[in-house]
Amino acid sequence: MSTSTTTTDLVETKKSGGLTAAASNYIDERTSISTAVKELGRKIFPDHWSFLLGEVALYSFVIILLSGSFLTFFFSAAMTPVEYDGSFVPLKGVEMSAAMSSSLDISFDIRGGLLMRQVHHWAALLFVAAIGLHMLRIYFTGAFRKPRELNWVIGFILFILAMAEGFTGYSLPDDLLSGNGLRIIDGMVKGIPLVGTWISYLLFGGEFPGEAIVGRLYSLHILLLPAIIVALIAMHLLFVVVHKHTQYPGAGRTNQNVVGYPVLPVYAAKAGGFFFIVFGVVMLMASLFTINPIWNYGPYDPSPVSAGTQPDWYIGFADGALRLIPPGLEFVWLDHTFSFNILIPLVALGLFILVVLIYPFIEAWVTGDKREHHILDRPRNAPTRTAIGAAGVTFYAALWATASSDIIATHFKVTMEGVIHTMQFLTLVGPFIAFFIAKRVCLALQKKDREIVLHGYESGRIVRLPGGEYIEVHQPIDEYERWKLVSYSDYKPLMLRPNAQGKITTGQKLRAGMSRWFFEDRIEPVGTTELERSHGDHH
Amino acid sequence: MAKDDNSGKDLAAADSSGVGQEGAPAGTVVVVRDAVANPGFPPHRPRVTDVQPSAERRAERTVYTLFYLSIVGSVFAIAAYMAFPIIPEDPGSVRTNNLFIGLGLSLALMAIGIGAVHWGKALMYDHEGIDERHPVRGSEDTRARAVEIFQEAGEESGIGRRTLIRNSLIGALIAFPLPAVVLFRGLGPQDDNPAALLSHTMWKKGTRLALDPTGTPIKASDITLGSAFHVIPEGLQDLEHGKLEEKAKAAVLLMRLKPEDLNELPERAGWSYDGIVAYSKICTHVGCPVALYEQQTHHLLCPCHQSQFDVSNHCEVIFGPAKRPLPQLPIAVDSEGYLIAQSDFTEPVGPSFWERN
Ligand code: HEM
Numbered sequence: 052m053s054t055s056t057t058t059t060d061l062v063e064t065k066k067s068g069g070l071t072a073a074a075s076n077y078i079d080e081r082t083s084i085s086t087a088v089k090e091l092g093r094k095i096f097p098d099h100w101s102f103l104l105g106e107v108a109l110y111s112f113v114i115i116l117l118s119g120s121f122l123t124f125f126f127s128a129a130m131t132p133v134e135y136d137g138s139f140v141p142l143k144g145v146e147m148s149a150a151m152s153s154s155l156d157i158s159f160d161i162r163g164g165l166l167m168r169q170v171h172h173w174a175a176l177l178f179v180a181a182i183g184l185h186m187l188r189i190y191f192t193g194a195f196r197k198p199r200e201l202n203w204v205i206g207f208i209l210f211i212l213a214m215a216e217g218f219t220g221y222s223l224p225d226d227l228l229s230g231n232g233l234r235i236i237d238g239m240v241k242g243i244p245l246v247g248t249w250i251s252y253l254l255f256g257g258e259f260p261g262e263a264i265v266g267r268l269y270s271l272h273i274l275l276l277p278a279i280i281v282a283l284i285a286m287h288l289l290f291v292v293v294h295k296h297t298q299y300p301g302a303g304r305t306n307q308n309v310v311g312y313p314v315l316p317v318y319a320a321k322a323g324g325f326f327f328i329v330f331g332v333v334m335l336m337a338s339l340f341t342i343n344p345i346w347n348y349g350p351y352d353p354s355p356v357s358a359g360t361q362p363d364w365y366i367g368f369a370d371g372a373l374r375l376i377p378p379g380l381e382f383v384w385l386d387h388t389f390s391f392n393i394l395i396p397l398v399a400l401g402l403f404i405l406v407v408l409i410y411p412f413i414e415a416w417v418t419g420d421k422r423e424h425h426i427l428d429r430p431r432n433a434p435t436r437t438a439i440g441a442a443g444v445t446f447y448a449a450l451w452a453t454a455s456s457d458i459i460a461t462h463f464k465v466t467m468e469g470v471i472h473t474m475q476f477l478t479l480v481g482p483f484i485a486f487f488i489a490k491r492v493c494l495a496l497q498k499k500d501r502e503i504v505l506h507g508y509e510s511g512r513i514v515r516l517p518g519g520e521y522i523e524v525h526q527p528i529d530e531y532e533r534w535k536l537v538s539y540s541d542y543k544p545l546m547l548r549p550n551a552q553g554k555i556t557t558g559q560k561l562r563a564g565m566s567r568w569f570f571e572d573r574i575e576p577v578g579t580t581e582l583e584r585s586h587g588d589h590h
Numbered sequence: 591m592a593k594d595d596n597s598g599k600d601l602a603a604a605d606s607s608g609v610g611q612e613g614a615p616a617g618t619v620v621v622v623r624d625a626v627a628n629p630g631f632p633p634h635r636p637r638v639t640d641v642q643p644s645a646e647r648r649a650e651r652t653v654y655t656l657f658y659l660s661i662v663g664s665v666f667a668i669a670a671y672m673a674f675p676i677i678p679e680d681p682g683s684v685r686t687n688n689l690f691i692g693l694g695l696s697l698a699l700m701a702i703g704i705g706a707v708h709w710g711k712a713l714m715y716d717h718e719g720i721d722e723r724h725p726v727r728g729s730e731d732t733r734a735r736a737v738e739i740f741q742e743a744g745e746e747s748g749i750g751r752r753t754l755i756r757n758s759l760i761g762a763l764i765a766f767p768l769p770a771v772v773l774f775r776g777l778g779p780q781d782d783n784p785a786a787l788l789s790h791t792m793w794k795k796g797t798r799l800a801l802d803p804t805g806t807p808i809k810a811s812d813i814t815l816g817s818a819f820h821v822i823p824e825g826l827q828d829l830e831h832g833k834l835e836e837k838a839k840a841a842v843l844l845m846r847l848k849p850e851d852l853n854e855l856p857e858r859a860g861w862s863y864d865g866i867v868a869y870s871k872i873c874t875h876v877g878c879p880v881a882l883y884e885q886q887t888h889h890l891l892c893p894c895h896q897s898q899f900d901v902s903n904h905c906e907v908i909f910g911p912a913k914r915p916l917p918q919l920p921i922a923v924d925s926e927g928y929l930i931a932q933s934d935f936t937e938p939v940g941p942s943f944w945e946r947n
Pocket residue numbers: 112115116118119120122123126153154157168171172175176178213216217218219220221222223224272273277280342343
């Protein structure tokens with residue numbers, strides 16, 4: 052029985068197609084790939100420029116993997132001192148580590164080697180930037196709400212791992228700047244109470260700089276961290292498939308549908324094409340612009356340093372935090388040194404990271420909203436969230452700018468102290484100002500939306516009424532445009548009520564307070580009654 | 591006052607766009623009773639390429655031209671690899687090699703990318719599709735079955751009943767990674783004590799001060815007023831091992847001020863020689879070399895986080911995150927006129943650490 056069915060199947064497939072069909076059949080019979088194609092092939096992805104940011108991050112990571120693998124074939128992660136004998140004349144005969152020497156060889160003795168180093172480094176800068184912007188998009192549109200909270204956490208961990216990858220990579224060539232970066236890490240680690248001295252000692256395999264650190268960072272850089280990143284990216288994308296992509300509000304779009312283009316063919320063409328565009332742009336930057344010219348810095352030496360050198364951009368915020376600390380914050384107590392000049396930045400940044408990491412859960416707790424959200428918020432329609440985001444961005448930006456305090460001071464010919472004091476002020480007070488402004492702007496924009504819904508756009512056309520009065524003609528908006536402006540969730544503050552035991556818990560009080568802070572200023576979406584009334588006015 | 595607006599009449603389980611949530615609570619969301627209804631999809635607007643055959647043909651031409659261009663780019667990159675070799679000791683050749691291989695590859699990549707995107711946008715069927723969403727949670731049946739499976743597994747294994755087995759297993763699982771943690775002790779040499787190592791440098795009584803990086807000993811008479819020298823202990827350059835480690839602790843800045851500009855501490859009387867002072871170059875913040883000396887003000891500036899030290903006042907911190915003054919190296923002059931150290935530093939140099947006191 053079964054034999055006969057198999058033979059007929061075989062005959063049929065043979066008849067029904069050529070090589071492609073035969074190959075597909077061969078694979079499907081061994082992998083059930085048709086199931087995957089059926090499930091995913093026509094999956095719908097909504098289109099919006101801001102959805103490309105995550106793609107840029109993914110593609111730059113692929114570029115990093117490709118270029119990095121090339122580099123591994125030539126790079127030697129050893130700190131054994133050697134005498135440089137490559138093509139770069141000014142450093143000939145200079146003693147340096149094998150790592151530095153091999154990085155110079157990649158740059159000066161291997162055709163296309165410099166190109167790949169620069170592709171790798173430019174892609175790394177782009178990678179971190181793209182994740183950061185992607186994260187801002189998620190935040191400001193509320194895409195982290197249920198059911199996507201965990202994916203926010205995964206994404207944010209990826210952001211941190213990306214910075215770790217960047218830092219470990221930056222340290223590999225063992226040039227002057229990379230060694231100096233490690234020196235700063237060493238100093239910070241030593242400032243950690245109780246264990247700092249030992250951690251530094253173990254990390255560097257003895258005294259700084261030792262001959263171990265580059266090899267150790269290399270294991271992290273090309274093995275451990277990439278493996279974790281790949282696994283987390285896979286999970287991240289799996290969740291995107293499970294949740295299906297969010298979409299912006301628009302006519303016909305609801306919380307129960309996804310409107311967009313199918314994976315095959317349109318999305319594949321656009322996304323696949325976009326990968327090549329990103330790769331092309333990175334390649335172009337690598338061909339035209341030098342990045343990390345280690346040959347100008349020379350090998351690491353604890354003694355010389357040049358002013359005005361900068362770490363890669365994504366490390367700036369941490370460097371800035373160190374600079375902001377006012378003098379004198381270090382104490383000896385009970386025979387031990389407490390380095391608050393290092394602990395304060397460490398703890399402050401740690402808290403900042405923690406708050407960002409758990410923000411989705413905080414907001415969910417405040418709203419009490421347990422529903423799934425697949426329609427994105429326009430940032431103005433969540434004024435407090437947007438304002439918190441603006442405050443966070445300001446805080447980060449102030450720290451980041453502080454990392455260039457010396458350049459600001461020399462460029463604008465102001466004193467170092469003046470710059471630091473200004474930045475201290477901006478870091479502490481700037482977020483509050485940004486919060487206030489952003490919230491007002493959101494509310495104003497919401498009011499404007501209401502105006503447009505109720506009275507239409509200002510057309511710019513002035514007409515004179517029979518009575519001699521001049522008015523500007525308002526152009527009503529069509530129902531599709533209107534829908535974008537009226538379809539949003541409006542929350543109101545939580546009122547306190549005793550629980551079953553007749554008590555008001557502290558948790559409830561806190562939640563009510565937060566809720567009031569979030570939602571006391573709110574602009575309601577326009578309803579039909581109001582809409583009809585306003586139309587009545589016009590007729 | 592105490593009243594929960596949550597369950598008030600004007601709030602319902604879901605707002606207009608939030609149906610199908612299995613009755614999940616909507617929190618403090620306000621349900622607009624007279625909410626505007628979703629008007630449904632706007633009519634589809636055809637593209638130029640849909641209505642004008644000439645536009646369609648043009649788009650097609652653009653796409654395949656781009657793909658051919660990409661091939662040209664790839665070939666160009668290969669040709670550039672051969673045509674622009676790296677000539678030893680000629681940095682210009684590195685630049686051209688980099689530039690032309692890179693440009694060829696950029697063209698190859700971007701042309702594929704732009705071509706594919708243009709194909710997708712201008713020529714592929716452009717009606718949007720719609721997928722339905724379902725709640726992420728499994729169906730009630732699935733969930734019930736999952737719970738059941740865990741219950742069955744629990745019963746069949748007896749993990750709930752046999753508490754001794756369970757607890758001892760948890761203990762074993764906690765204990766087994768601990769040896770791995772201990773193994774990491776081997777990351778650093780076994781017998782040294784880091785805090786003790788940090789407290790000593792290469793400087794000893796009588797070590798000559800030498801120029802960094804040449805290692806030439808320095809005579810007091812070479813030090814002119816207002817000048818600053820980067821200094822290492824003599825013999826550092828000849829070390830077989832640990833050159834950088836020693837240098838990271840022993841690097842010193844040597845400066846000569848007018849003796850009357852120097853405000854010396856009484857307990858450090860005799861640590862300088864005729865206005866010449868030597869201070870550790872390693873910042874007491876997190877350890878960068880403090881390399882910038884301002885002659886007029888006698889200030890030292892650390893380029894990393896801008897801590898400033900006042901040389902005329904025993905290098906005390908006048909600004910920035912560092913707390914402690916730079917440690918001073920007591921110096922003297924030997925019989926031949928060379929500058930020598932009177933001893934090692936009297937305190938650990940560089941960044942603070944827990945055991946420092
Ligand atoms: C998110 C991931 C990664 C980031 C952000 C990153 C970043 C960096 C950076 C900034 C450098 C310094 C490059 C320079 O200017 O010399 C570097 C070096 C290096 N990276 Fe990566 N990298 C990543 C992943 C990888 C992977 C997966 C590999 C290998 C498979 C790799 C291999 C290398 C090698 C061999 C070097 C040393 C090359 C040299 O210095 O010339 N990287 N990386």
